[in-house]
Amino acid sequence: MDTADLGALLLADARLPTGAHAHSAGLEPALVAGLRADRVPAYIDSRLRTVALVEASAAALTLRLVRSDPSASLRVQDELLARMPTAPSRRASQLLGRGLHRLAVRLWGDHPAVRGMAGLDGPPLRPIALGVVAAALGMREEQVARASLYDDVQTITAAALKLLPVDPTDATAWLLASAPALEAGVAAALLVDDDPTHLPAHTAPLVEQHALDHHTRTRRIFVA
Amino acid sequence: MPDTSQRPLRLGVAGPVGTGKSTLIATLCRELSAQYEMAVVTNDIYTDEDARLLRSAGVLPVERITAVETGACPHTAIRDDVTANLLAVEDLEQAFDPLDLVVIESGGDNLTATFSPALVDAQLFVLDVAGGGDVARKGGPGVERADLLIINKTDLAPHVGVDVEQMVTDGSAARGGLPVLALSQSSPEAVARLREWVVALIESHRAGEHTPQDPGPMAPHFHADATEPHSHAEPHGHPHP
Ligand SMILES: Nc1nc2c(ncn2[C@@H]2O[C@H](COP(=O)(O)OP(=O)(O)OP(=O)(O)O)[C@@H](O)[C@H]2O)c(=O)[nH]1
Numbered sequence: 001m002d003t004a005d006l007g008a009l010l011l012a013d014a015r016l017p018t019g020a021h022a023h024s025a026g027l028e029p030a031l032v033a034g035l036r037a038d039r040v041p042a043y044i045d046s047r048l049r050t051v052a053l054v055e056a057s058a059a060a061l062t063l064r065l066v067r068s069d070p071s072a073s074l075r076v077q078d079e080l081l082a083r084m085p086t087a088p089s090r091r092a093s094q095l096l097g098r099g100l101h102r103l104a105v106r107l108w109g110d111h112p113a114v115r116g117m118a119g120l121d122g123p124p125l126r127p128i129a130l131g132v133v134a135a136a137l138g139m140r141e142e143q144v145a146r147a148s149l150y151d152d153v154q155t156i157t158a159a160a161l162k163l164l165p166v167d168p169t170d171a172t173a174w175l176l177a178s179a180p181a182l183e184a185g186v187a188a189a190l191l192v193d194d195d196p197t198h199l200p201a202h203t204a205p206l207v208e209q210h211a212l213d214h215h216t217r218t219r220r221i222f223v224a
Numbered sequence: 225m226p227d228t229s230q231r232p233l234r235l236g237v238a239g240p241v242g243t244g245k246s247t248l249i250a251t252l253c254r255e256l257s258a259q260y261e262m263a264v265v266t267n268d269i270y271t272d273e274d275a276r277l278l279r280s281a282g283v284l285p286v287e288r289i290t291a292v293e294t295g296a297c298p299h300t301a302i303r304d305d306v307t308a309n310l311l312a313v314e315d316l317e318q319a320f321d322p323l324d325l326v327v328i329e330s331g332g333d334n335l336t337a338t339f340s341p342a343l344v345d346a347q348l349f350v351l352d353v354a355g356g357g358d359v360a361r362k363g364g365p366g367v368e369r370a371d372l373l374i375i376n377k378t379d380l381a382p383h384v385g386v387d388v389e390q391m392v393t394d395g396s397a398a399r400g401g402l403p404v405l406a407l408s409q410s411s412p413e414a415v416a417r418l419r420e421w422v423v424a425l426i427e428s429h430r431a432g433e434h435t436p437q438d439p440g441p442m443a444p445h446f447h448a449d450a451t452e453p454h455s456h457a458e459p460h461g462h463p464h465p
């Protein structure tokens with residue numbers, strides 16, 4: 001049974017039970033640091049060109065490599081950890097990765113790539129688990145890269161509805177306006193070669209600083 | 225049903241905002257932590273408010289209390305997507321193995337929020353007299369079908385003009401025989417009854433005799449010619465006080 005298209009919808013669906021509703025992709029601390037509502041589209045764009053692009057590339061590469069080497073998720077995870085400098089960012093990604101991993105073990109426990117995750121030193125980062133789930137669903141690299149980028153944007157728009165006086169229709173318009181950057185990210189993610197050390201390494205220092213600040217705050221609504 | 229009797233009992237505490245959930249959990253810790261190994265997970269709007277209250281109460285070592293972010297969706301976090309809570313519970317179970325009891329406090333929500341059986345083995349639903357004498361009669365899944373309904377802060381009843389007896393009677397009627405407990409932190413007898421109920425539950429869970437019941441999100445239905453709500457509570461596998 002070909003579940004690639006269904007899988008792409010599933011990974012984009014907020015109803016997938018993986019704990020993602022408690023995340024804001026850094027929007028909550030960015031707002032605390034002074035980001036204004038009218039700059040949220042610019043924030044989305046910055047992430048699509050940096051951290052979200054790195055994550056989408058890692059997800060697509062994981063999917064590509066685990067097809068022939070189920071334990072390849074280890075190598076991609078190491079490279080991705082090196083590109084995720086702060087502990088709070090890693091922890092947030094690991095919580096999401098564990099949510100996906102939980103789901104994968106329950107639904108596709110016998111899949112070689114799902115089993116392959118057992119060799120990881122620590123909890124899987126979100127993109128690694130995403131690549132593995134995509135493998136279990138028979139998805140294509142392009143689909144998982146787009147799902148990863150789309151999820152980043154929608155995590156921000158959904159959190160914006162909780163945190164800002166935003167009309168939900170406007171938030172949907174933000175997603176659509178991000179299409180050029182999002183599709184450019186999909187194309188860039190597909191260009192990654194098979195060597196995990198060649199993954200792109202764009203960082204967003206302010207996003208990392210926000211993550212560090214958020215971590216020590218007491219009145220949080222979102223994990224990160 | 226997988227055999228869960230080998231792991232700690234997971235007990236949910238739900239109910240509207242401010243009805244006394246955290247205070248009740250602190251009391252359970254005070255009453256039971258000498259006898260049982262315990263840990264607590266809290267879900268609050270601003271993540272660690274409840275956890276701070278419990279930590280400062282000094283009733284459990286602070287590292288046994290974990291606060292989980294719910295992204296302003298306390299209802300989702302205990303029902304539709306319990307992942308964040310499950311991860312927190314599993315981390316505590318692993319760090320403090322072997323535990324006997326993990327208590328999960330829901331962020332104060334409305335009358336429709338109940339825990340998923342994927343997260344808890346049993347749940348308390350907490351109302352307080354100050355929220356109005358009518359609430360127990362109005363019903364809802366938690367009021368009608370939680371394992372135990374608590375009518376809390378009975379010491380306040382004279383001040384808010386609520387008849388506790390009537391509220392317990394209404395609650396019992398809505399619950400088709402499931403237990404109701406009138407509680408006040410200033411009543412040692414009531415606290416002892418709560419303690420007894422939880423101990424019986426832990427023991428029946430351990431013996432593999434407790435079957436989790438889902439209160440569900442469904443509203444009870446009324447027959448066209450009847451005035452009493454008709455609920456679908458299943459018989460329980462544990463003793464009632
Ligand atoms: N009089 C009286 N007050 C109580 C009792 N139990 C709790 N309270 C008070 O009720 C208030 C709310 O108690 P909490 O335990 O924080 O209530 P909660 O349900 O955890 O609140 P949220 O987490 O915000 O939904 C506090 O001021 C408590 O001291 C009681 O038995 N009698």
Ligand SMILES: [Mg+2]
Binds near residue numbers: 245246247274
């Ligand atoms: Mg509380």
